[in-house]
Amino acid sequence: MSHKIKMRAADAFLVGLKQLGIDYIFGNIGTEYPPVVESLARFATKDEIGKTVPIPYAIPHENVTGHMGVGYYLSTGKTQCVMVHTGVGTANAMVSMINANRAQVPMIVVAGLAPGTENYDRTSKPGFIHWAQQMYDQGAMVREIVKWDYVITSDNVGELDLILKRAYTMANSNPKGVVYITFDPTALERDIEFPKILIPEVTPSKAFPDQTTIAEAATILASAKKPLVITGGTTKDPKIMEVLKKFAEAHSIGVAQHKPRTMHFPFNHELNVCVADPSFIVNEADCLLVLETDVPYIPVKGGISEDCKLIQIAPDTSFQRYPRNGFPYQLKITADVAEGVVALDGAMPKTSDSLKKERKDWISDLKERNVTKRLSQIEGIESGSKITYPWISHCIAELCKEDDDIILVREFSLDLDWMQNSDTQSYFGEPNAGGLGWGAGSTLGVALGQPDKVALLATGDGCYYFGVPAAAHSVSRTRDIPYITVIYNNGHWGTVAMFTDNWYPEMKGTNNHPMTDLGPYHDFENIVTAFGGVGIKVEKPNELLDALRRAVKEVKENRKQVVLNVIV
The missing domain is CATH 3.40.50.1220 (TPP-binding domain)
Structure with missing residues (x-):
């Protein structure tokens, strides 16, 4: 048995995560986190952030928070930790949790509970939100989409080491996935005995075939x-x-x-x-x-x-x-x-x-049939006036041929049959659960995990909305994680319209699909400029490849994030 030392539970939680191999905590925390914030402040004064405890990142929205964990896992293969705020923060993170669990990403999601007492001591409910925010069973809201959930209380925090080891093992047992830990904030103030070195449980062996x-x-x-x-x-x-x-x-x-x-x-x-x-x-x-x-x-x-x-x-x-x-x-x-x-x-x-x-x-x-079909899709496009989906995919493929530093991150729109990638780390695609908004946060995580490469997200205008662009671009600037976003901007929910046409063929070509129109072609390229990035609108086919090359140059030479708003 590992030698144990006395320490604050909040300290032990952070130390334990680091010893389990977690590099970063991607967090959007709330009012139940004072013990964690105070602990991180003390570790920071001793220059132990990133050494004794993981590096904490404050992320402005939980959809980006959770998906950064997904992306960083894809780049590094390491278990992730995400921290969110009670039930409301969990609700915002649920799309990322669904995506991560279906994509078999080992991720520990942590959320505090609303304060339980009303007028007991300084930890009692301090704000008017804490009555309505309290839930009977916070874990119930995620139980179908996680592998395991558990509540840390004052009664069991003395075995925090065993709880963390169990969480890690459950996240990493095949099929890998998401686990969910909630905590009573007062429990993290307790002094407990914690191993000097936290050794994970033995990982179950691989399954061998009959x-x-x-x-x-x-x-x-x-x-x-x-x-x-x-x-x-x-x-x-x-x-x-x-x-x-x-x-x-x-x-x-x-x-x-x-x-x-x-x-x-x-x-x-x-x-x-x-x-x-x-x-x-x-x-x-x-x-x-x-x-x-x-x-x-x-x-x-x-x-x-x-x-x-x-x-x-x-x-x-x-x-x-x-x-x-x-x-x-x-x-x-x-x-x-x-x-x-x-x-x-x-x-x-x-x-x-x-x-x-x-x-x-x-x-x-x-x-040969596949190639013939694809080439027919771009015939005459370069000299024309309208950019098409196949043309964007073709140009991205040409860019990747020129520069093997590109990591492709696909969120629905990119036609992979154009691509010629051969390195397992040069491509990542959206999870099969289809939770939109995966791309921005995941691309940030991918870029953070492979800082010597250029991460390029291919996404649609609808997905770009869901990716919470203000939050994603803020993180890119604050943490110096530049990446490229290529938006296939068609001004509507194209997939919904297509599926409707499949059900009702007589609607095809009518351009009459209520509740799918997203308005005029918005100037998405202007959003990134508010965060020190470079925005480029592309409207002509013969301008696209050069715009992609410029974007790569901005990332490599100027450390600038870039948005290409490609009008389809």
């Missing part, structure tokens, strides 16, 4: 003429790319990535079939090997053939936290993704040259 089921999967794949691997990039593990490349190359199997959260396969690999949506090609496949992907394809867009066999490899093959997930799998292999692929590769017989050629010919045909 060999009998692996042998069945190998038999199915070995005879398939048109097999596809489909991955959504949920698990952040660089080993997956390494083993998946080896597996795909050994057996000439194509890989399709369905709007991936992280990169599991190089976008520029000869066996990479698509990175946008495989729904339109799965009907040609006779076997799908699905790697921890909740939605391998969208059935209403394009289903599989009756003879196609589906195999899933994932730590949780049934997605038990989802109300529905009805894809018709023949085999479900419970395993760590990388270990599952390694085991399957080991069980596969050598693929004949003739079968490899047949598979490669099909893959080449798929890729």
